[in-house]
Amino acid sequence: MNRFIGFIKKEFYHILRDRRSLFILFGMPIVQVMLFGFAITNEINNVDIAILDHSKDVNTKEIINKIATSKYFSIKGFISHEDEIESTFKKGKIKAVLNFEKDFGKNLVTQKKATVQILTDATDPNTANTISNYVGSILQNYQQELNKGLNMPYQIVPKTRMVFNPELKSVYMFVPGVMTIILMLVSAMMTSISITKEKELGTMEILLVSPLNPIQVIVGKVVPYILLSIINAAVIILLSIFVFKMPVQGSLFLLGAESTLFIVNALSLGILISTISSTQQTAMMISLMGLMLPVILLSGFIFPISSMPLPLQLISNIIPAKWFIMILKGIMLKGVGLAYVWKETLILIGMTIFFIALSVKKYKIRLE
Amino acid sequence: MTKDNMIQVQNLTKMFGDFTAVNNISFEVEKGEVFGFLGANGAGKTTAMKMLIGISKPTHGAATVAGYNVLTEAEQVKRNIGYMSQRFSLYNDLTIKENIVFFGGIYGLSSADIKEKSQAMINELGLHDMADSLVGSLPLGWKQKVAFSVALLHNPKIVFLDEPTGGVDPITRRQFWEMIYMEANRGVTIFVTTHYMDEAEYCDRVSIMVAGKIEALDTPKNLKRQFQVDSMNQVFLKLARNIE
Amino acid sequence: MSIILNNISKSYNKVKALDDISFEVKPGELFGLIGPDGAGKTTLFRILTTLLIQDGGKASVAGYDVQKQYKDIRNHVGYMPGRFSLYQDLTVEENLNFFATIFGTTIEENYDLIKDIYIQIEPFKARRAGKLSGGMKQKLALCCALIHKPKVLFLDEPTTGVDPVSRKEFWEMLKRLQQKDITILVSTPYMDEAELCDRIALITNGKILQINTPEAIIASFPKKIYKVRSSNTYQLIEDLRIYPDTHSAYPFGEYLHFTPKSEVFRSMDLTKYLAERHHKEIEVKETVATIEDTFMDLSKAHE
Structure with missing residues (x-):
């Protein structure tokens, strides 16, 4: 256990001493939410x-x-x-x-x-x-x-499309998306980079030639980022509640639990990426191209999935972010409980288990 | 300044804030000389060399390289020198030929010129079978030999070599030094920076830098006699110890 | 035996990195693996430290099989990879502490072992490893590799990129560690360091050229060897190459090392030949071979 704590301590030194990354880590969510909330708005005034x-x-x-x-x-x-x-x-x-x-x-x-x-x-x-x-x-x-x-009772009044966002507040639509992007970025990219960094530095060799077992190395790498991601998720939710007056309809506990599930999902993807890339640069490229783009383009965050061509609609199903955004919208905007999002939750759990199994299988106890 | 001095350094000093990296050094290097510029890590070697190749400005003092002032004529300096280092010299993901074409292009050689020179180089080094293979797949020794030839493509008057043969196998290493001697014999001045003392033994004259100053400058033979030892390694150890 | 290798082979995409390597290292021995970059030294280290699996042959370290009992080996060896693999953003003390904890020990527990080395870097213990000089990084990396009191210590090119003073101190440290019953396998491309080992293996292109004590290897040099110089080194090389009695002529620092073909070679003949070719300050003296001479001779014979 001491070994493990020592390992996590070391990870925190790395994170806390890299001022630039730290700033990006915590500055980014705030900047993004503000940007989407204020600047890139769909609302119009006067x-x-x-x-x-x-x-x-x-x-x-x-x-x-x-x-x-x-x-x-x-x-x-x-x-x-x-x-x-x-x-x-x-x-x-x-x-x-x-x-x-x-x-x-x-x-x-x-x-x-x-x-x-x-x-x-x-x-x-x-x-x-x-x-x-x-x-x-x-x-x-x-x-x-x-x-x-x-007085024409037979006239059917067409419903507006703004049921869950009566004032058309775009920030409500963006918060789930931004939160998804940030959690994906922090969890997947940062972990994959931090593991490949050890490979690049050569310290991975020493870790391998030590009594630490691979699970300890992986979990040790992941724990700090779970904490950071949870903090990020909390910051985003608090910002939307207090700055944008967004009412979170559903249970905060459920929201937290679902977010943690998604974080673990993203982390396992990050580990998977680190097992197939040998440099920080490749890890970053794969994270950006392989994770960020699908999250932005295919998750329904910006472009509605229903208006995509069928092949893309099908592809969107394998993107965890899609399901997480659905869950978030459900909890935050519609105020539904687990009874309504259990299917999405189950899909996310399934994906997470799959990624974890795959990365444990792919993780090398040796160099090649 | 005599005509034959390819490098002339006078009271060259470089300060970073309060820290004096290069402290008032002066020396000359003659045409066709193989000059060793030695020192431990952090002794100021690299800083001094950067000033000589025109990419760093001296705080005080003056230096001319190939007849050009490093402060005011840096562009001419760069045109007249070649540079090769152990760490970076050729692109590993390009073939030998592609590297030659690329570096020839950088120095403004015409394509006819490049063609002729690369053919000559391939003949001289016996690279016929390897000319189209990636540089990354070559053994280190070969890489260094090709890199040296590439550094000479534009007929520079002086070639700066940074730890050129560290880790190279002994036979290839000697072939490398034979190439250096051949170029020196043709009149090219060779400036070798290194902290490998056995590399120093091959130079005509060496200077040893300790803490920003040149503490010794002579032929290896004279230095060994002066310190009453039988290798440059021991000269260096004695010098470092005396100064501590 | 501390380390045993039997017919170890390893290839990367058809390139043979190691070709049928066998040798043994005795407990408490300081054994040197001497060869240029690309000879296969790092591959060999990685097999012995369980980081790679050999294609063929068997090897054991401290009595454990490198393939089957890799976990035991990982508990009992210290390894210092080629580049000093330290966390650049951690301080000297934090690095050492970290390596101590992951090996389940503390700095205090094995302080005896590293004391000599650590006191040299202790004044800088609050400094980040990235800000240390090459020599200090090397010492810190050695401390980190030693902190769990390993039975066998693997040092892959520990003196590369380090200045002569630090190199000398480093070898002195290794000699002292040897007194503490640690078996040390060290690799280096510098032939002049070979003489500081108990026994050495000369390695090139994945093959072992010879294994013996440095003295015996030097004594095995089959020919007489002469050092030759004149005022024009380049011309001297050219002229020696066409001299009928030349077996080999290599630049060797300020001299050329020359070996004759014939048994009856007389140095005055060569002096005369060179004088006829207008050489000045001619010097021809018999000398003793070095490890480097032997290495070149053997690798030439191997080709």
């Missing part, structure tokens, strides 16, 4: 728009009013002709133009259907997309009220 109203009736007035009073938009002008649209955009201030068709109100009453064109400045596609979504939801809202007034 976007300047212009109105082109060919109809000028009660309905259009009411809609324009609704838009003008929402905090998302401020109406910066009215134009009277299609020709002006382009020049309005070119000035750069106006991000969207609402173009009400002629006889909008009349059509709405007589044909139960009227159109309004939403023109957005797509040089920034993300914002454009969000703007049209927002306008769309305001229109829907209005339509709903209208239907109520007409």
